[in-house]
Amino acid sequence: MGGQALLLLLPPPTLSPLALILLLLCVQDLRELGGVTVGSTLLPRQLDSPTTEAKDDTFMPKISPNNAPEPLIPFLAPSPLAPYFNNSAPQLSGQCTLNFSAVDHLISTTAVDCWASFAPFLANVICCPQLQATLVILIGQSSKESGMLALDSTHANHCLSDVQQILGSQGASYELPAICAIQPANLTEGSCPVKDINGLESVVDSSQLLSACKKVDPVNECCSQICQNAILDAARKMASNDGGLASMGITDVLPEHASRVDDCRSIVLRWLSSRLDRLSAMEVLRRLSNCNVNGACPLTFEDTKSVADHCGNIIKNHTACCKSMSNYVSHLQKQSFITNLQALDCASLLGSELEKMNVTTNIYSFCHITLKDFSLQVGSQESGCLLPSLPSDATFDPYTGISFTCDLNDNIAAPWPSTSQLPSSSCNKTVNMPALPAATSAQRCGYRSDLKLQVPIALLLAFMILMG
Known part of the structure; x- marks a missing residue:
């Protein structure tokens, strides 16, 4: 089956000299992470066709983004620095009549x-x-x-x-x-x-x-x-x-x-x-x-009392309020990767809970909380990953390992609930969402010379998750 072909492509589990060099590059180039602009990269294969991908904006709210859209970039993991899996053959029962082939x-x-x-x-x-x-x-x-x-x-x-x-x-x-x-x-x-x-x-x-x-x-x-x-x-x-x-x-x-x-x-x-x-x-x-x-928020929300205590009614201490909010969101960021549309639902749910606790100020804006703050982080507070709202798969590449599409450029502000807005749903979004990516999987853009930092950075982010 396909698994055997996949196995032949896996990098060796031990640290090679090349792997050590990549790790050093990661450390050396980390200081430049904030200034790196990633252009058209080699994106993972999408489940949907190129024609389908082009219609994604009809599923999103009608907006006119202020800036040109940035492409989705792949999050690469795990790196070749880590072993992939053991080579043991599956121990089958011999009693299943289904046709696995x-x-x-x-x-x-x-x-x-x-x-x-x-x-x-x-x-x-x-x-x-x-x-x-x-x-x-x-x-x-x-x-x-x-x-x-x-x-x-x-x-x-x-x-x-x-x-x-x-x-x-x-x-x-x-x-x-x-x-x-x-x-x-x-x-x-x-x-x-x-x-x-x-x-x-x-x-x-x-x-x-x-x-x-x-x-x-x-x-x-x-x-x-x-x-x-x-x-x-x-x-x-x-x-x-x-x-x-x-x-x-x-x-x-x-x-x-x-x-x-x-x-x-x-x-x-x-x-x-x-x-x-x-x-x-x-x-x-x-x-x-x-x-x-995309119909519901998959995150589990803990007690919001601490946030309400510091941010309720009239906020007296800006620093204490936002620190409490940051601590609360940090727990959400450890749960799972979510999609753009799920992030909208999560922001709406949390905002509604906070309003019930007498938090009347839009603390998302007050504390600069964005949609990607609700998803799993990939190395720093500035690298929250939101997955595409349309179905997608992870992919395997013999050089970079496992990858999946991750929008690290999405800085859309989280929406605070409003009585004038209808409930959040996939069919009625009232919040601005990011525009279509400048590069889609159909374009299969290759690595360019000006993207030399892409692999080291991605490897480091993956390494930080695995070791965290």
Whole structure:
């Protein structure tokens, strides 16, 4: 499989003279970090096409940026200074009937997206959506031979364990089931009364469903919900197929029926992945999951009492207020990488919580808090990383290691809640967002001579995270 080819490209785990030289370059050039302007760099491969990327601004608020947009630049990690993974072969159960060879490329992509060192930090945006989509496609593609869109509990245990072993042998975290909250039951039919292809196609208008979902608009689907509504409608029909609650006129409000519809939705997604080629299925599933990713803030907020004590009502001590706010935000910056749109939601949620604690001043502006302050930092307070709002993957390069798109140039001020604004949502953003990057993945710009500091700086930032 692809994992073996990947293994051959990995740098040696020991520190070579070249690695030591790079480390010295990192230290030498750190003083110039603030003055380095990175131009068009070699960007990681994006899941979406060049045509799709160009439409990203319709998903963002309508703005006229004051300055020319800076390109997104890749965050490179881990560096060749660190070992990648052990070479042990996966210990498979021999009891899983799924056809892993049918999705070997997707498994390799998932291994990179869920790389052991970064899986917990990329879980919400990159790793878990990719892992969940891979499992759906694995069952869907295997159903072409078996006709079954679900596993029984025994095989589900074996298959999830095998997936864990295969991904781990290719460098992914062995803790993915825990990180992504995936259990063997997620591979079964759950409470859905339909679990095979014939059963689904006898209940659902499969041609209409396929027509609605074979192409999912990455920009408009989250608001138009064309495919999502088709999936939900199919899931509801399947949930009521056994003459249960829905057929008696009981709505989705009941928890047991809502759970049944959700389980049937998983069956529908597996059927869709069986009717599309693997890459198209991955594209559809990642775009659908992206609506959920950007729909809510994934951060956990601690008690805001300390900030309220120093910043509530009329602020008497500017320094004490902003120090308290900085300390609070520093805890958020240790949780995970988030997207631009997630950062908007997080800023709105935190601002609302602070307002409830009698913080009436816009302390985001008062203390110079920006959107990137809500995401994981990559070395300093000035290097917060916001991931793209559209689906993206991490990539592997034999020279630079693992990379993923990270916008280090985004200094958009965090929005303070306003009673005149509607609630923040992906379909109604009232805050200025950064313009499109000047260079996109489609351009595949190479390294230029004036970008000699790019690799040392990126290596140092990665090294600081790994050692922090």
